[in-house]
Amino acid sequence: MTPLDIFLWGVCPYIAFTILILGTVIRRVFFARTWTTKSSQFLERRQERVATPLFHVALLFVFFGHLGGFLIPKSVTDSLGLTEEMYHVIAFSMGGVAGVALVLGLAMLIRRRFGKASSRRLRANTSTMDRVLYVVLTVTILSGFIATLSNANGAYVYREGIMPWIRGVFALHPDPTLVMDAPLPFKLHMCCWMVLFSLLPFTRVVHMFSGVTAIFKYPARPDLVYRRREGAAESIAAQAAAAAPAASAAFAGQASAARPLGEADGAGERRREFPRGVTR
Numbered sequence: 001m002t003p004l005d006i007f008l009w010g011v012c013p014y015i016a017f018t019i020l021i022l023g024t025v026i027r028r029v030f031f032a033r034t035w036t037t038k039s040s041q042f043l044e045r046r047q048e049r050v051a052t053p054l055f056h057v058a059l060l061f062v063f064f065g066h067l068g069g070f071l072i073p074k075s076v077t078d079s080l081g082l083t084e085e086m087y088h089v090i091a092f093s094m095g096g097v098a099g100v101a102l103v104l105g106l107a108m109l110i111r112r113r114f115g116k117a118s119s120r121r122l123r124a125n126t127s128t129m130d131r132v133l134y135v136v137l138t139v140t141i142l143s144g145f146i147a148t149l150s151n152a153n154g155a156y157v158y159r160e161g162i163m164p165w166i167r168g169v170f171a172l173h174p175d176p177t178l179v180m181d182a183p184l185p186f187k188l189h190m191c192c193w194m195v196l197f198s199l200l201p202f203t204r205v206v207h208m209f210s211g212v213t214a215i216f217k218y219p220a221r222p223d224l225v226y227r228r229r230e231g232a233a234e235s236i237a238a239q240a241a242a243a244a245p246a247a248s249a250a251f252a253g254q255a256s257a258a259r260p261l262g263e264a265d266g267a268g269e270r271r272r273e274f275p276r277g278v279t280r
Helices: 003-030 047-070 073-078 084-114 120-124 126-148 162-170 184-202 204-220 234-257
Strands: none
Touching: 003 162, 003 184, 047 084, 047 126, 047 162, 084 120, 084 126, 084 234, 126 184, 126 204
């Protein structure tokens, strides 16, 4: 085991998590006005209405797939009678479909924002950090997708290498030797998510953490009052008709009180005389 292995698989995960947590808290507390999605929906909607839902739904499937592999160790599935071959077929089939959808959604989002068909306003709304985020996100997703495809035959059992290493990171005793024998695409994917986590507090993607606090704020949120659909048009028309006479009378009173400058009572269009050197 080399010092580089110790640094990559024993130190870098904690650097990434520290930047993620502290950066997110500092931005939320001291730079709350920048906590926004910078939505570009009003700039372009035709491509956005397909690309955005596809990307987000596929990302949720991929996330919960990774979470399931992280939380459920191999010993649990073995005790349930699920062999490694059966597990790999299920994971590869479901993960492959979700991966294809994720790559397709990402490609559509990139085409929407950077393609020739993108509007000038959309390109102007893209910051330098957005470009960096797209690059890192693309490399992260593609490296994971390539790692999955390259391991279609299940030659590398990542549940005996990478998953125990990740659980060791959260348990504060990582074992870098578990990742040393992993294929290159898997190592690249591990490095990419650490870089991505370090960038998240400084990008628009930080808005995803709003959903964490929304779970606790929603029960105490005031109720929203909506007008019932039945008879809504008739009710609005009746209220407008009832308010029309009062509004007309008020307007007439204001019109009679507002007289042209220089007009005297009973003087018609007679102008007011001003001393020499005095202007209106």
